[in-house]
Amino acid sequence: MDALRLIAIDWGTSSFRAWAMTAAGEVLDGRDLPCGILSIEGGDFDAAFESAVGDWLNAAPDTPVIASGMITSRNGWLETPYLAMPADAAALAGALVSLMTRRGRAVHFVTGLARDAESGLPDVMRGEETELVGHVAAGGCDGLYVLPGTHSKWARIAGGAIIDFETYMTGEMFAVLLEHSILGRLAVQGVPSQAAFGEGVRVGGRDGLSILSAAFSARTLPLFGRLPGADVAEYLSGLLIGAEVAAGLARHGARGSAPVTVIGRGDLARRYTAALSAAGAEVILAEPGRARRGLVAIARRAGMI
Amino acid sequence: MDALRLIAIDWGTSSFRAWAMTAAGEVLDGRDLPCGILSIEGGDFDAAFESAVGDWLNAAPDTPVIASGMITSRNGWLETPYLAMPADAAALAGALVSLMTRRGRAVHFVTGLARDAESGLPDVMRGEETELVGHVAAGGCDGLYVLPGTHSKWARIAGGAIIDFETYMTGEMFAVLLEHSILGRLAVQGVPSQAAFGEGVRVGGRDGLSILSAAFSARTLPLFGRLPGADVAEYLSGLLIGAEVAAGLARHGARGSAPVTVIGRGDLARRYTAALSAAGAEVILAEPGRARRGLVAIARRAGMI
Numbered sequence: 001m002d003a004l005r006l007i008a009i010d011w012g013t014s015s016f017r018a019w020a021m022t023a024a025g026e027v028l029d030g031r032d033l034p035c036g037i038l039s040i041e042g043g044d045f046d047a048a049f050e051s052a053v054g055d056w057l058n059a060a061p062d063t064p065v066i067a068s069g070m071i072t073s074r075n076g077w078l079e080t081p082y083l084a085m086p087a088d089a090a091a092l093a094g095a096l097v098s099l100m101t102r103r104g105r106a107v108h109f110v111t112g113l114a115r116d117a118e119s120g121l122p123d124v125m126r127g128e129e130t131e132l133v134g135h136v137a138a139g140g141c142d143g144l145y146v147l148p149g150t151h152s153k154w155a156r157i158a159g160g161a162i163i164d165f166e167t168y169m170t171g172e173m174f175a176v177l178l179e180h181s182i183l184g185r186l187a188v189q190g191v192p193s194q195a196a197f198g199e200g201v202r203v204g205g206r207d208g209l210s211i212l213s214a215a216f217s218a219r220t221l222p223l224f225g226r227l228p229g230a231d232v233a234e235y236l237s238g239l240l241i242g243a244e245v246a247a248g249l250a251r252h253g254a255r256g257s258a259p260v261t262v263i264g265r266g267d268l269a270r271r272y273t274a275a276l277s278a279a280g281a282e283v284i285l286a287e288p289g290r291a292r293r294g295l296v297a298i299a300r301r302a303g304m305i
Numbered sequence: 306m307d308a309l310r311l312i313a314i315d316w317g318t319s320s321f322r323a324w325a326m327t328a329a330g331e332v333l334d335g336r337d338l339p340c341g342i343l344s345i346e347g348g349d350f351d352a353a354f355e356s357a358v359g360d361w362l363n364a365a366p367d368t369p370v371i372a373s374g375m376i377t378s379r380n381g382w383l384e385t386p387y388l389a390m391p392a393d394a395a396a397l398a399g400a401l402v403s404l405m406t407r408r409g410r411a412v413h414f415v416t417g418l419a420r421d422a423e424s425g426l427p428d429v430m431r432g433e434e435t436e437l438v439g440h441v442a443a444g445g446c447d448g449l450y451v452l453p454g455t456h457s458k459w460a461r462i463a464g465g466a467i468i469d470f471e472t473y474m475t476g477e478m479f480a481v482l483l484e485h486s487i488l489g490r491l492a493v494q495g496v497p498s499q500a501a502f503g504e505g506v507r508v509g510g511r512d513g514l515s516i517l518s519a520a521f522s523a524r525t526l527p528l529f530g531r532l533p534g535a536d537v538a539e540y541l542s543g544l545l546i547g548a549e550v551a552a553g554l555a556r557h558g559a560r561g562s563a564p565v566t567v568i569g570r571g572d573l574a575r576r577y578t579a580a581l582s583a584a585g586a587e588v589i590l591a592e593p594g595r596a597r598r599g600l601v602a603i604a605r606r607a608g609m610i
Contacts, residue, residue: 074528114529121508121522122529151487151521168517169486176485181477182456203426210552211516212473212545216456217426223379224419224427240517247515 004028004060006305007053008295011071012036012127016048017291020056020063023305025296029056037076045077046102057105064304066295068110069127072097082114082124086161089133089294093301110298115165123167127291128153130298131263134290136160137297144252144260146276147288148268150175154248166251170244171268174237183215183236186222190230200238201275205246214239237271245275259284309333309365311610312358313600316376317432318343321353322596325361325368328610330601334361342381350382351407362410369609371600373415374432377402387419387429393466394438394599398606415603420470428472432596433458435603439595440568441465442602449557449565451581452593453573455480459553471556475549476573479542488520488541491527495535505543506580510551519544542576550580564589 005023009016014036020029033052040048057063072080080097096108112126128147132155135145142160147153150172155165178184203214218236221227227235249260259282262272269285276283299305310328314321319341325334338357345353362368377385385402401413417431433452437460440450447465452458455477460470483489508519523541526532532540554565564587567577574590581588604610 121519122525122531123518123521124525124528166518167521168515169521170517172486173482173517173520176481177478180481180485181474208552208555210473210548210556212475212478212549212552213428213471214426215478216428216472216474220427220429223429226427243515244517247513247517250513251515 004056004063006296006299007056007063007065008292008299009053009065009067009071010069010127010130010291010295011067011076012069013038016052018053019292020053021296025293025305027292037070037073045071049077049101049107050103054103057103061105064299065105065107066096066110066299066302066304067107068130068291068295068298072109072111073126078109080109080111082112085113085115085165086159086163087113087129088159088161089137089297089301091161092129092133092298096298096302108299108302108304110295113162113165123165125153125155125165125167128155128165129162130294131288131291132157132162132294133297134292134294135261135263135286137293138290140261140286143258146248146260146262146272148262148264148272152244152272154252156252164252166248168244168248170240174240177215177218178233178236183218183232186219186229187232188229190228192231192234193228196227196231196234197238197271198274198278200235200240201242201245201278202238204239204242204244205275205279207246209243209246211240211243214243238275241271241275242278245272245279245281249276249279249281258282261286263288263290309361309368311601311604312361312368312370313597313604314358314370314372314376315374315432315435315596315600316372316381317341317374321357323358324597325358326601330598330610332597342375342378350376354382354406354412355408359408362408366410369604370410370412371401371415371604371607371609372412373435373596373600373603377414377416378431383414385414385416387417388434390418390420390470391464391466391468392418392434393464394442394602394606396466397434397438397603401603401607413604413607413609415600418467418470428470430458430460430470430472433460433470434467435599436568436593436596437462437467437599438602439597439599440566440591442598443595445566445591448563451553451565451567451577453567453569453577457549457577459557461557469557471553473549473553475545479545482520482523483538483541488523488537491524491534492537493534495533497536497539498533501532501536501539502543502576503579503583505540505545506547506550506583507543509544509547509549510580510584512551514548514551516545516548519548543580546576546580547583550577550584550586554581554584554586563587566591568593568595
């Protein structure tokens, strides 16, 4: 592999992806392994790293390595400090944290971002900043971005830099309420109606609504025969995503103005797109998977390639 | 028991209380048993009833029996329809639903209340209406009442009748988030600081706050060393109760006007009292346990005594 000039790694909670690349960012080889940070036996990230990409480094020992994601969190290989905003590829390049492996290989970690740690409520991301930088590098415009997930992230990009973001626990809230609260009791398996999710979005988006009281309607509506058991999960999903979208648009000020970019695919991206559209936002759907592009942009700024 | 003229039963999800009373409502005997509706083997409520108060009825077979609580819910002895509001002792007396036991004893059930079942989101209560009627019978004033619990109820009383109410799932939300979500991971056992609950209340009561995002601060504050692990549960409790109180006062319009009556005792009542006070409401703390008084008032209106 003569042309190998950069190894880029996106190491998340449940997944590990790595690419062997040329100086131009062309992919020579790729790995997609199930060794997310939660699955590393005994926390031996060094051994997992060696096992995953050691052959590339044996073939070209001086290749620089850049990595980002939850691997820099408290439960990861090396807990790195958070970077403040605004943050772009250059700022992230300037904040790389390096570690020497037992085999003597240098790994350069992209650190996560924090919002407003001293005043107000702190918020954190690790990995999404690299994905966002990848979108900017791919020509993504300034504006509001939504990254759906268990913990969705809303981020504002201005002048090509991430200037603000906020986390919503919506996906996890949905899962714990459906599995562990009274709201799951009247939910039954079955084919839900097309309308149930939208009805939840409509209710969840109401002005002045408190999810602490509105969520109870996922129990009372079926009690009153106004929501079939097979629709309860869809309705609750709509209710929570509708509430998130209303709060996110109100807070980040994009209602009726610039388009909102949803970075995601599949069912969850469709849900957010539908809820944002129902709230009157213009939506651009962007494919995820730009972490590699972000890693290349940061590595380039750092002079690694 | 010559003077026995009424048997009143408060039969809830996890408790069963019964009183043998005179026509004047004086208590001749009382039972407090752990046979809540969830604990009745095979759903044989008839047998449980006979075992609990059969001896009273054997001694005075014609004594009328009145019962209220979750016993009239879908998982209870007899699912009764909900009554609309406004509802007072007379309206509840007019809506009693009777059932003949296998031994030929008539039991008269107080039915629950529903809000706005046809338009908007439905809401339901079973048992709290009897407690509230008991407070009115004991001289409780018109105004806003809060009954803390796993599902707290906010109720408005006007002209001695319940005219509106709303359920908040705050207690259950707290339990499932702490036990089953990421928010419990940084929580540790220990002696919490006095300030943690109040700090949560302060944050939870902020204007325009979404609990879907604010809840994440129960993770980020400890991550930043700004909240000890021993304080996480207190902070989260304050955050949720603070959000409930802000929403409840905004919706039911009592902020800065008439006092709010909290019906409860112990730790939970103290939390609600503190959160309401922090939000600027004048609070009256009322002891719970007026279900018996409410049952007597309804029985009297029904001509049972």
